[in-house]
Amino acid sequence: xxxxxxxxxxxxxxxxxxxxxxxxxxxxxxxxxxxxxxxxxxxxxxxxxxxxxxxxxxxxxxxxxxxxxxxxxxxxxxxxxxxxxxxxxxxxxxxxxxxxxxxxxxxxxxxxxxxxxxxxxxxxxxxxxxxxxxxxxxxxxxxxxxxxx
Ligand code: ZN
Numbered sequence: 465x466x467x468x469x470x471x472x473x474x475x476x477x478x479x480x481x482x483x484x485x486x487x488x489x490x491x492x493x494x495x496x497x498x499x500x501x502x503x504x505x506x507x508x509x510x511x512x513x514x515x516x517x518x519x520x521x522x523x524x525x526x527x528x529x530x531x532x533x534x535x536x537x538x539x540x541x542x543x544x545x546x547x548x549x550x551x552x553x554x555x556x557x558x559x560x561x562x563x564x565x566x567x568x569x570x571x572x573x574x575x576x577x578x579x580x581x582x583x584x585x586x587x588x589x590x591x592x593x594x595x596x597x598x599x600x601x602x603x604x605x606x607x608x609x610x611x612x613x
Pocket of ligand 1: 493528529530531596597598601605
C-alpha cells in the first residue's frame with residue numbers, strides 16, 4: 465500500500481512538470497547563428513504560452529541580434545523577408561501585420577527576453593514556424609512549433 469501511494473506521487477509530479485514545461489518554454493540563441501531547439505511543442509491546455517529567449521553569446525544586438533517570432537509555416541518566408549526591411553528599431557518584424565502571431569524584441573549576447581501569447585488562436589491542425597527575423601538569420605534559425613492537447 466505504501467508503495468502504491470509512492471508511485472502515484474511520482475506519476476502526478478511528472479505530469480505536472482511536463483504540463484508546466486509546455487506552457488513555459490525556454491530557448492537559447494548563440495553567436496554561431498543557432499537556436500538550441502528545432503522543434504517546440506505547446507499544449508492547447510495552456511491559456512498562455514510564455515517563451516523565454518536567452519542569448520548565450522557575447523556579440524551585441526546590432527551584430528548578432530536574435531529574437532523569437534512565430535507565424536504559420538505558410539507565412540514564415542514572406543514575414544521573414546518583410547522583417548528584414550522593418551529595421552532594428554522595429555525588431556526586424558513587420559509592424560501591425562496579422563500574420564505575426566507573437567514576437568520578442570531583438571536581444572544581444574548575455575541578454576534574456578520573454579514573449580507571451582494566447583493559445584486561443586492556435587490550431588492543432590496548423591503547422592507553425594518559429595524563427596529569428598534578424599536579416600539573414602531565418603534561413604538557419606528556424607524550427608517548428610506544434611500544438612497538442
Ligand atoms: Zn538571430
